Structures are given as structure tokens and as C-alpha cells.
Amino acid sequence: MTTLDFSPLFRSMIGFDRLANALETAYRSEPGGYPPYNVELQDENRYRITLAVAGFSEDELNLEVKENLLTVSGQRHATERDGNFLYRGIANRGFERKFQLADYVKVVEAKLEKGLLHIDLVREVPEAMKPRRIEIRGTGTSPAIEHGASEQAKVA
Structure with missing residues (x-):
């Protein structure tokens, strides 16, 4: 390798x-790994992570965000008796998945339905960080920064 x-x-x-x-x-x-997941881009600023967590209840799942790192973990409670299984293909183990979040990406909602954990995220860029258009003016035109009516009265 x-x-x-x-x-x-x-x-x-x-x-x-x-x-x-x-x-x-x-x-x-x-x-790969367990559990399988999807990362979906819903629009320019909205994302959804979907994890297949069949068999886990809401109280067995934990979501935590710390320093732009989303950690999703699950620990199954021992509810099934250890029986005489001929074949045991359903995973009965805990897991931990980590997702690195970009700056200004926030978790807005998490819901569990039909064995899928949906985590909705949104990117909220502050106004100061958004691109802004600067108008270019030629010589002999009014200033690029226009004053309010009260300031214009003071100047006149």
C-alpha cells in the first residue's frame, strides 16, 4: 500500500x-463500514446525512457536535436473550461515525423514521462573509458612498 x-x-x-x-x-x-450512510446535497446551503440504523431506538442513539465534528454513535441495550440462533445476520453492535463539518454548517434537525436516521444540516454564512458587489464609478460622478437625507442637508 x-x-x-x-x-x-x-x-x-x-x-x-x-x-x-x-x-x-x-x-x-x-x-464502507457500519452503519451505511448517504450524504445528500438538497440545495446550495442544505445537506442531509442519512444513516441506516435499523434496530436502534431514539434513546440508543447519540449525536454530538464539537468543534465542527459531528459524531453519531449508537449503543444497543441488551434486550434480546442469547438464544440458540442457527444464523445471526442482524448486527447487534454499537457504532460511531464522525463527519467533519465545514465552517458555518449547523445541525438543525435529527429524526428517526423507518430505521433511518436523518440529520439535516444548513450552512449559514454570516452577512459579513458573503460576497458583495462594489460599484465602479467614473471620474466626475457622485461618490460611491451615498449619504442619507439628513447628512445631505448638513452638507448643503
Whole structure:
């Protein structure tokens, strides 16, 4: 197996520590796993994570967000008796899934229905961070910043 050395990124990317760590984590994580999940882009600023958690009740699932890391875990309570199974294909184990969230992405709702855990997320970019259009004016035109009526009266 080939390993990638991310140390040049750490040396040349000042202030991008989280990005470099996310790349390194993504490279090392194994695909697949339990439980299976989908990540859906619903529109430009809304996302949905759906995990197949059949057999888990709401009180056996835990969601936690800490420092842009969403952790979903489940621990089954021992309700089934250990019987004489000829075949046991239904998983009866706990799990933990972690999702790295981008800046300004918030969890807005989580609901469990028909064995699927739906986690709705929304990206709420502050007004100060949104792009804004700056009008370009030629010479001899009024100033780009217009004053309110009360300030214009003071100037006149």
C-alpha cells in the first residue's frame, strides 16, 4: 500500500491546519463500514446525512457536535436473550461515525423514521462573509458612498 506524505502541506499552508488534518484523516479512513450512510446535497446551503440504523431506538442513539465534528454513535441495550440462533445476520453492535463539518454548517434537525436516521444540516454564512458587489464609478460622478437625507442637508 502506498502512503502519502502530507508534511509538505503542513510546512507551506499557514493557517490551514484543519484542512491539512482533514485531508490526512480522509486518506487514512476506510471506506464502507457500519452503519451505511448517504450524504445528500438538497440545495446550495442544505445537506442531509442519512444513516441506516435499523434496530436502534431514539434513546440508543447519540449525536454530538464539537468543534465542527459531528459524531453519531449508537449503543444497543441488551434486550434480546442469547438464544440458540442457527444464523445471526442482524448486527447487534454499537457504532460511531464522525463527519467533519465545514465552517458555518449547523445541525438543525435529527429524526428517526423507518430505521433511518436523518440529520439535516444548513450552512449559514454570516452577512459579513458573503460576497458583495462594489460599484465602479467614473471620474466626475457622485461618490460611491451615498449619504442619507439628513447628512445631505448638513452638507448643503
